[in-house]
Amino acid sequence: MGPAATRYACCMHLFLDSFWRAALYCVRPRVIWLSALPLLIMAVLTLVLGYLYWDAALDQVRTWMVSFPSLERASQWLESVGLGRLQSVVAPLLVVFCVMPLVVVLSLLSVALLMTPALVKLVAANRFVGLEAKEGGGMASSLAWSLVSVALAGFAMVLSLPLWLLPPLVLVVPPLIWGWLTYRVMAFDALALHASSDERRALFKQHGGWLLLMGVVCGYLGAAPNLVWVMGAGFAPAFVLLVPLAIWVYTLVFAFASLWFAHYCLAALHALRLQPLASETSLSSAAEALPGTAPTILLKDAP
Secondary structure, eight states: OOHHHHHHHHHHHHHHHHHHHHHHHTTSHHHHHHTHHHHHHHHHHHHHHHHHHHHHHHHHHHHHHHTOHHHHHHHHHHHHTTOGGGHHHHHHHHHHHHHHHHHHHHHHHHHHHHTHHHHHHHHHHHHOTTOOOOOOSOHHHHHHHHHHHHHHHHHHHHHHGGGGGSHHHHTTHHHHHHHHHHHHHHHHHHHHTTSOHHHHHHHHHHHHHHHHHHHHHHHHHTTTHHHHHHHTTTOHHHHHHHHHHHHHHHHHHHHHHHHHHHHHHHHHHHHHHHHHHHHHHHHHHHHHHSTTOOOOOOOOOOO
């Protein structure tokens, strides 16, 4: 097996191993307890904003729909074929469609700020007791990194909106953007405490493709709450009632993502720090094998 195949096999093993470990950690009482705070904050915030602005947002969308003749003709056609009830569904769905990205971003940031540091410490305490914490990223740098990533993802969302009208691409483009955002935020926070800046950049370079794949998988998992919104179609009060359920799913998905990235990134960091030790051991063994050469011991601090 060549070096490329060996590297692929190692990364695949790390990918799958960290996946099932994260899934098992999600059912731990401490993880469930930690998820309560971001869930409560997001649910209260969303319900309050919905109570204050839901009716106004619906009226604004309905006014906007009436101003377009093509939408008015489509509405009349639905009425003529006996599907007039669908008109009452369109406006709430459009409001939810516009608000959903904001809910996703706020859920992601709340989990990253309120849960990820504790989850990373939990994983490190259970699996990587001796892993040195070099603190390459503090709270301020983590927040700045997250906000810049959110701004870039939002810009990509706006640019890609025309592509969402094409049925195949609407299933690909949004999860890719959410996946990239999840990868950027979660991977940085998973390494903020233990990795130095140089180590973080090296891991992003070596494992960037796998980390992005993890983010995309989490992006597709994050599409699950869309089913919740569909369940409430046609019954406007259901949207308010189903908000906590949808936010709970978002919180659970991002908590799982945080654990997945923590297991993967800390294991990759541990392996990265072992590489110089392995090189020194092989050089020392080779020196001992040379006839007439005194053994050489190389001492070097971990990077």
